[in-house]
Amino acid sequence: MKSLLEIRRELHKIPEVGFKEEKTQKYLLTIIEKLWKPYIQIDVWRTGIIVTINGSNPQLKIGWRTDIDGLPVSENTGLAYSSEHQGFMHACGHDFHMTIALGLVQAFSENQPENTVIIYFQPAEEGPGGAKPMLEWLQRERLDLVPDTIFALHIAPEYPVGTIATRPGMLFANTSELFIDLKGVGGHAAYPHNTRDMTVAAANLMIQLQTIVSRNINPLDSAVVTIGKMTSGTVQNIIAEDARLEGTIRTMSAESMKLIKKRIEALCRATEIAYECKVSIDYGSSYYQVENDEHCAYDLLRFAEQFPGVVAYECPPAMTGEDFGFFLKDLPGAMFWTGANTPYGLHHSAIQPDEELVNVNIQFVEQFLRSFTVYK
Numbered sequence: 001m002k003s004l005l006e007i008r009r010e011l012h013k014i015p016e017v018g019f020k021e022e023k024t025q026k027y028l029l030t031i032i033e034k035l036w037k038p039y040i041q042i043d044v045w046r047t048g049i050i051v052t053i054n055g056s057n058p059q060l061k062i063g064w065r066t067d068i069d070g071l072p073v074s075e076n077t078g079l080a081y082s083s084e085h086q087g088f089m090h091a092c093g094h095d096f097h098m099t100i101a102l103g104l105v106q107a108f109s110e111n112q113p114e115n116t117v118i119i120y121f122q123p124a125e126e127g128p129g130g131a132k133p134m135l136e137w138l139q140r141e142r143l144d145l146v147p148d149t150i151f152a153l154h155i156a157p158e159y160p161v162g163t164i165a166t167r168p169g170m171l172f173a174n175t176s177e178l179f180i181d182l183k184g185v186g187g188h189a190a191y192p193h194n195t196r197d198m199t200v201a202a203a204n205l206m207i208q209l210q211t212i213v214s215r216n217i218n219p220l221d222s223a224v225v226t227i228g229k230m231t232s233g234t235v236q237n238i239i240a241e242d243a244r245l246e247g248t249i250r251t252m253s254a255e256s257m258k259l260i261k262k263r264i265e266a267l268c269r270a271t272e273i274a275y276e277c278k279v280s281i282d283y284g285s286s287y288y289q290v291e292n293d294e295h296c297a298y299d300l301l302r303f304a305e306q307f308p309g310v311v312a313y314e315c316p317p318a319m320t321g322e323d324f325g326f327f328l329k330d331l332p333g334a335m336f337w338t339g340a341n342t343p344y345g346l347h348h349s350a351i352q353p354d355e356e357l358v359n360v361n362i363q364f365v366e367q368f369l370r371s372f373t374v375y376k
């Protein structure tokens with residue numbers, strides 16, 4: 001088999017967005033098939049893969065989940081093995097997550113675990129969300145592949161390699177995508193009075209949306225309303241008939257999410273009146289918060305405390321979202337951050353996580369999963 005470093009770099013070259021991970025799936029399958037043993041079963045779900053390593057004396061089915069999709073980001077790392085898919089990049093570390101999962105398949109194929117370990121290569125984490133439909137399919141059609149407990153990791157640029165950071169309870173926020181379309185009347189730039197200018201309407205709405213967190217959310221709560229993309233108009237001397245705002249909402253509770261949506265709807269109605277236009281809202285996909293099981297999170301932290309080369313850290317929650325939250329809604333388990341030591345944040349075009357993290361995490365996770373002989 002190729003080295004895991006080589007595999008990570010090859011995966012880095014072929015990022016694909018949610019449910020379009022065909023090349024990635026094919027690539028992963030070629031590696032996984034080489035690791036096949038009579039006690040290993042390989043299943044495919046859409047662009048995802050499920051690898052079951054049947055245990056020698058199974059008391060439990062322990063799940064490990066990795067996400068496999070990339071992002072629509074133009075890479076700016078200058079690396080020799082940069083993305084070959086123009087405009088797309090593994091800017092959230094899923095190439096690392098997949099390599100660690102492959103390293104686990106390799107470790108368990110070389111040395112059969114006592115318990116059954118099921119490794120889920122899950123599509124579409126960045127959107128529209130693969131965890132929920134994958135789990136629904138498992139629960140409906142393949143109960144044999146539903147684990148008793150499940151774990152996952154996510155790289156954390158800000159921590160040194162070897163840091164394992166998690167907490168009991170909420171680790172990541174509730175999320176909802178947000179798409180707002182404005183429709184007015186376009187026309188000649190010199191005749192604004194005959195038009196309903198959607199560039200001006202969208203700009204005002206965008207600023208007003210920023211008052212929701214500062215004016216409507218309790219200052220002791222936390223929430224985010226981010227507009228990541230704003231589009232309007234065609235050329236400099238035509239007044240725009242349409243505009244579109246694209247963003248995301250993050251909250252610590254379902255109640256705050258409801259409140260924010262209510263305020264967005266009110267501001268959109270007010271924009272319709274103020275700018276004599278039509279405004280429509282689409283919330284896209286939404287993710288349930290990542291709620292770690294208390295025992296599982298503390299087991300992870302305690303295991304990390306005594307694992308050589310690893311530093312355990314009980315960290316605060318973050319406003320990132322993760323559809324792994326849907327697995328943890330139904331199953332006990334936990335997610336953790338693992339240090340990636342890079343100055344650029346997640347989703348940045350220049351992010352370059354430290355490749356040292358691959359081996360540290362394979363060893364740590366392999367031993368952690370093997371240590372789960374009895375579910376506590």
Ligand SMILES: CC(=O)N[C@@H](CCC[C@H](N)C(=O)O)C(=O)O
Binds near residue numbers: 127247248287321323
């Ligand atoms: C870990 C991470 O960065 N996850 C994404 C999840 C995105 C969910 C959805 N597409 C949205 O934007 O709301 C994140 O942006 O936190």
